[in-house]
Amino acid sequence: MDAEQAEQLRRVVAAGEAPSVSAYVAAAVRERLARDKALAALDELWGELPAEPLAWAQDRLGVAAGQGERPARAS
Numbered sequence: 001m002d003a004e005q006a007e008q009l010r011r012v013v014a015a016g017e018a019p020s021v022s023a024y025v026a027a028a029v030r031e032r033l034a035r036d037k038a039l040a041a042l043d044e045l046w047g048e049l050p051a052e053p054l055a056w057a058q059d060r061l062g063v064a065a066g067q068g069e070r071p072a073r074a075s
Helices: 003-014 021-046 051-061
Strands: none
Touching: 003 021
16 A cells, blocks of 8 residues: 555544544455455356456546456465
């Protein structure tokens, strides 16, 4: 986490929008783990999305290539 993100997080906590830095980070980790689990389940059901349709969807949604992509799987 860079210094700017840490400062933003401290401001979130100071404003009462999160109970603590630890709680905020723990919630983010839970959400990411749930997302990764859901993506893995979709991959298991349907296989990984081929590059061409993914590029088409990113173009239509105005999302930069690589933005929001899932992490590489461990071998």
